[in-house]
Amino acid sequence: MDTLACLEGVGVSLGGSPVLRELDLIVSASEIVGISGPNGSGKTTLIRALATLQATDGGSGTILGKKLGSPAVRCVRPRIGLIGHAPGLISELSLRENLIHISKLAGIDPNRVDHALEVVGLRGASDRRVSAASYGMKRRVEAAHLLLRRPDLLLLDEAMSGLDSNGVDLIRAIVESTVAEGGAAVVVSHDVDHLSRLAQRTLHLEAGKLRAGE
Amino acid sequence: MSFWAQAWEVARTDIRIESRAGEVFKVVTPFAVVALLVFPIALGFQLSVVREIGIGVFWALSILFGMQIALRQSAADSLERRDVQALLGVDPAARFTGRVMSATLLTLGFMGVLLVAMTLLYAPSLPDGWAVGLIVTSALMAVGLAELGTLAGELTAGLRNRANLASLIVAPLAIPLVMGASQSLEALARDESILPWVLLLAASALALAVGGVALARPLEEAAQ
Numbered sequence: 001m002d003t004l005a006c007l008e009g010v011g012v013s014l015g016g017s018p019v020l021r022e023l024d025l026i027v028s029a030s031e032i033v034g035i036s037g038p039n040g041s042g043k044t045t046l047i048r049a050l051a052t053l054q055a056t057d058g059g060s061g062t063i064l065g066k067k068l069g070s071p072a073v074r075c076v077r078p079r080i081g082l083i084g085h086a087p088g089l090i091s092e093l094s095l096r097e098n099l100i101h102i103s104k105l106a107g108i109d110p111n112r113v114d115h116a117l118e119v120v121g122l123r124g125a126s127d128r129r130v131s132a133a134s135y136g137m138k139r140r141v142e143a144a145h146l147l148l149r150r151p152d153l154l155l156l157d158e159a160m161s162g163l164d165s166n167g168v169d170l171i172r173a174i175v176e177s178t179v180a181e182g183g184a185a186v187v188v189s190h191d192v193d194h195l196s197r198l199a200q201r202t203l204h205l206e207a208g209k210l211r212a213g214e
Numbered sequence: 215m216s217f218w219a220q221a222w223e224v225a226r227t228d229i230r231i232e233s234r235a236g237e238v239f240k241v242v243t244p245f246a247v248v249a250l251l252v253f254p255i256a257l258g259f260q261l262s263v264v265r266e267i268g269i270g271v272f273w274a275l276s277i278l279f280g281m282q283i284a285l286r287q288s289a290a291d292s293l294e295r296r297d298v299q300a301l302l303g304v305d306p307a308a309r310f311t312g313r314v315m316s317a318t319l320l321t322l323g324f325m326g327v328l329l330v331a332m333t334l335l336y337a338p339s340l341p342d343g344w345a346v347g348l349i350v351t352s353a354l355m356a357v358g359l360a361e362l363g364t365l366a367g368e369l370t371a372g373l374r375n376r377a378n379l380a381s382l383i384v385a386p387l388a389i390p391l392v393m394g395a396s397q398s399l400e401a402l403a404r405d406e407s408i409l410p411w412v413l414l415l416a417a418s419a420l421a422l423a424v425g426g427v428a429l430a431r432p433l434e435e436a437a438q
Contacts, residue, residue: 053297055435078303088294090227092234104223106302107215129234149302 002029004064004153004184005050011058011208012045019045021208022059027153032175032185034199036192041205043188044085047157050186051082064153078106081151081178083159083171087138089130095141096126099148108148116144120170135162143167146174154178154185160194172198217308224304224312228287229319238283238320239327246279246324247331254335261337268338273396276325276355277388283324284317284363285380291371296437306430310364314426317360325352341403351398351408354415358391361422368430371437390418 005027012020019042027033027050037043048054052063052073061068064076089098096113103110117126120140130138139162146154154175160168175185175198189195195202203210215223232238253271254264299309329348332338366383370376394415398408 048297051297051301053300074303077301080301082297082301084294084297086292086294088292088296088298090231090295092231093227097230101223101227102298102302105215105220105299105304107219145298 002182003027003062004029005062005186007049007059007061007068009059010049010056010061010068012042012049012054013057014045019208020049020056023208023210025050025203025210027184027186029182029184030179031201032179032187032199034195034202035186035188035205035210036190036195036202037188037205042208043205044157046205047082047084047155047186047188050153051080051155052077053082078149079152080155081146081149081153082155082157083139083142083146084157087130087142089138089141091131092129094127094129095122095133095137098130098141099144102145103148106149112148113144116147119147120144121166136164136167139163140167140170143170143174150181151178152183154183154187156185156187158189159187160189160191215303217305217311220304220308221312221315224309225315225319228313228316231290232316232320237286238324242279242282242286243324243327246275246328249275249279250328250331250335264336265339268332268336269340269399270396271336272328272332273355273392275328276321276352276395277359277392279328280321280324280356280359281363281381281384281388283320284313284360285367285384287313287317287364287367291367296371296434300434306368306434307427310368310426310430313364313367314357314360314423317364318356321356321359322353325356341399341405343402344399347398347402347408350412351395351415354412354419355391355395358415358419358422359388361419361426362387362391365422365426365429368426368433371433387422390414394418 003026007023007025009022009024010020011018011022035043045054049056050063052068056068063073064079066072066076093101096117099113099116100110103113117123120143122137122140125137160171163171178185187195187199203212250271257263362384366380369383370379373379394411398411401408401411
């Protein structure tokens with residue numbers, strides 16, 4: 001089975017304090033990996049490291065076949081989809097304008113935006129400014145962003161928090177369709193029950209180290 | 215997506231954000247005009263002095279507030295927004311270029327309003343041929359300020375106290391711009407060529423453009 005992400009003995013320090021310590025993780029194609037852990041355990045740092053957005057200071061790894069820390073890793077970034085703690089949207093633009101902006105920067109046909117908004121249930125609210133949108137709406141825009149880009153490696157950091165049951169189903173459907181197409185997903189959540197229902201295997205992150213989940 | 219298409223999209227979006235938020239023309243510009251009013255009051259309404267210093271005050275306020283315009287855009291970039299752009303494959307050099315394009319346009323607009331206000335309030339004594347000289351130097355200064363502010367914003371991305379740090383970086387690097395802009399009109403008044411000062415401004419703008427584009431990628435990596 002293809003390996004989409006591989007970390008071997010990876011460490012990350014933030015402000016001089018170690019956050020991840022000699023961490024090993026392999027994410028294979030068609031796999032959903034769930035990661036739980038208490039606050040401050042390094043879940044978000046791990047997700048950012050997998051997204052190639054966090055410099056590592058020990059160990060080695062590959063993401064989508066490219067060595068972590070090498071210039072080549074930039075080429076695979078468009079194949080990575082990330083939903084982080086806070087939505088990276090522009091407050092002054094509408095939900096639709098944000099997606100059109102993203103489409104243009106990514107070289108995607110902006111005509112697909114309306115369909116993506118319809119799928120995530122935001123067609124009627126597409127002209128609402130982000131500053132006036134609810135947290136759940138912003139999360140749905142991020143889901144629409146994933147639908148537009150169809151990344152191979154999905155990284156979801158508490159992506160379902162703040163979403164109603166329809167929103168949770170939507171994220172779940174995106175994860176499952178990505179995996180069905182040979183991609184993979186790493187899902188971080190405090191909700192262990194939720195993770196165990198979605199992921200094929202769950203891991204627990206504590207004090208910067210991963211161990212098998214209960 | 216091509217470099218220029220990305221740069222254009224970044225610039226277009228920045229202008230759209232400004233058209234909604236209105237910070238440059240509803241906040242920064244009125245503040246600068248108020249600052250123009252302060253100088254005559256401080257000088258006890260000595261009209262001859264006010265007329266003499268008018269153009270100098272214009273350059274000083276252009277630098278101070280123009281820098282705020284350029285820095286403001288970079289400061290608005292959250293970590294999450296930068297992450298989104300990185301994962302979309304946006305070339306950091308294209309982002310720098312787009313930012314400079316939008317900041318130049320906004321700074322030029324700001325300087326235009328400030329010039330009209332200064333002319334009305336100070337009735338300055340301007341040398342012959344001032345219009346062409348002022349247009350050329352203002353345009354080059356706007357480009358230089360936009361580059362400098364964007365570069366300082368990139369250098370301090372992700373740092374605490376970034377606004378203070380950015381100002382410290384900008385102040386010494388802005389000296390050639392201030393000199394070039396102010397001395398070009400002085401040269402006109404002395405009936406001398408403004409070419410050396412225009413070349414100083416152009417060289418500064420070019421050096422900042424090369425530096426900004428060349429450093430964009432390493433700076434993005436360093437911020438991670």
